[in-house]
Amino acid sequence: MKIKNNMTVRIIIALILGIAVGSIFNLFAEADWVKGINQYVFNVLGQVFLNLIFMLVVPIVFVSIVLGVVGVGDPKLLGNIGLKTLLFFLTTTALAIIIAMVLASVFKPGEGKTDLLQSNDVKQYEQEQKAKAKEAEEQGMATEQTFDQTLINLFPKNPIQAMATTNVLQVITFAIFIGVGMIALGDKVAVVKTFFEQVNEILMHIVMMIMKYFAPFGTFGLVATAFTNAGFGAIKQLFMYFFIVLLALLIHMVVVYGGAVKLLAGKSPVWFFKGFAPAMTVGFSSSSSNATLPISLECAQDNLGVRKEISSFVQPLGATINMDGTAIMQGVATIFIAQISGVDLTFMQLVTVVIIAVVASIGTAGVPGVGLVMLAMVLTAVGLNPAAIGIILGIDRLLDMSRTAVNITGDAACAVIISEREKRKLNRTAAH
Template sequence: MKNLTKYIIYSLILGLVVGLGMNIFAPDLFGPVDKYFFAPLGDIFLRLIQMMVIPIVFISIVLGTANIGDPKKLGRIGGKTILFFLLSTAVAITIAMALAFIVQPGEPGLLDEEAANFESSEAPSVVDTLVNIIPTNPIEAMQSGEMLQIIFFAIFIGFGLAMLTKKTDRIYRLFEQGNELVMYLIMIVMYTAPFGAFGLIASAVGGAGIGAIKSMAAYFFVVLFALILHAIITYGAVVKFVAKKSPWWFFKNFAPAMSVAFGTASSGATLPVSMKTAQERLGVRKSVSSFVQPLGATINMDGTAIMQGVATVFIAQVYAVDLSFTQLMTALLIAILASIGTAGVPGVGLIMLAMVLDQVGLPVEAIGLILGVDRLLDMTRTAVNITGDATCALFVSETEKDIEKNKPSISDEA
């Protein structure tokens, strides 16, 4: 795994150099090379790893819930997890807005009619999201990738396995064997990660170019600094003072998953790797990791909340609009709630941002201003998102050390 991490990092650096170099010195050549080489290389890796997401989410949550067993412990762990996600998201967007007001990256007159070209999609209401958590057809939910519905059904099955114990021993063993198979297949897929990372970063950087970064430098670096600050201070504090571990140890050991997240810009696609890394390198209990991290990949979007916070203030500054305290609180609340049910795929944060802007009375078409650099920021905020999931998993695992004690395994009772 250590060598693989090095190869992924080397590939990201090489992709950055090649993509930026082609954008500057051979822009005409970049288009066909990207179409027939960079993009397919990245897409193949993404499709391979996305192929494993649904199986590992379903199997791992079933096993995680079954292993926790006790409804009281399950409720306590679920409560800790959701509370952590909500609080960390609130802290993230607060940091983002504070930095945006201090630095003031937006300048009136920056708006370009051609740049402001973004068609918003209507985001589902919070009520609809909560109701739709319960699937009417679990198979259809898996087919369409409805993660919240899959998680709900998996928890339901896991709870049943925990209650029935001996009667469902063979089914439990089947899930255990399925988990072993899925983890082995993930290990095989991960050997293609360096190639996929190269293709993805070369395509993203080559498409954006240095010009887009220069024109949006202030916004770009405020978001980037807020992401780094949140990861180091917020997550570092939880690791240090709650989980009683070294933050340096945490970030060093979780680096492989963070590098994959940066390359894919997808929390869902990175989930198999982040779970494997958390369990093997951070020592997170499998039952906790299997429950917390898939849930986090669906509802915990601190990086996305940071982007929404900075972008809202940035766009208000571009239009010379003074946001009231009520509007700021509305933006904060909407950004937190919008993270629930947000799909862990590239670019979805822009749809959620449209929802926030609409609620505070800012023009949605101004999102076009940040499109040029959003792909690069999307990669960074995805790394922050999955780091938050791992932090929560470590925190829960360290504060629930008796989670699997005094509970005989289902297979042992046969």
């Protein structure tokens, strides 16, 4: 089931139409007829498409990880692949935030814009966060999660509940245990292995049906509603911030990912980006790594020739812990907010930003808007007012789309690199 080029073309046309129509509608955003079309047409098209994709996320993650673990076969090799994957993700996330902070320090997007801190957006955001914190306190919920709690939460008490609440990390942990158990039992559970393989075929067939019949309409709806709500008004005011985030994302994708694919996998970056383009367009429109996962797996396996067991293990893991695009936003936003606040961050504070952003990316859900939660944590750690996040809220939805496209591209790059290197290792072994 190859992803056809004409499908990619249709999705890209839908993207362009969504941007154009949404930008025009934004000029009349206060009109009742625009609000009606946005709510009952654009929003419905987008949310139905997202729901159809999210419907498959948990079963695909679970089945893919199980088959990936079984396909690798050797638990030692699985551990080796897991460590390489984690190392790649942590390294590229650190590089991403460093690139972002260097660009923000050079271009100084926040210089001379102290008046932004007095805006209603900041006050409104602060009030909303206080209300949320009060509600969490009343319900006895922790507003911040400690490191030990993060480790404990990797392991589900109830795997069914983890699936029901889309706790992807816990689903992955449970799937790894199932996969290792199936390896240990071998031929005794051949029927179970066949069952998982057949379920996987069914899920992938449903994915292709959704992409064929719903993707262009859903993409148009998601992008049109994003641009109708945000438009280019907010971009004018925050142009330098917007520009630097996009520039950092572009540099990271082309230089870091393209360079890694060339140097570590020996493959052409052009071939890589062309093969993964369909998933990138869906990632852009959905703003969700998890929602894009089914199409990402299909692109990596069919278009890029990644071994199924490696793709099935690396990419679901990446959708959960690889947040390079989000790290870039945090790097630029931290420097930007420090500049408009008149604060010069010390070298150690900058190092703190890098470490927190890298660590926080592990276990962060791959859903729209989660980057802002992580950013609040980073700002608090270096003594900046998290309420300043209100300034960038207006354009964050547009940047979130670009960040997601970068995040999933990093997952695919890692899968290609590990697949090619494992292939070379097998060839060398066979030669001896």
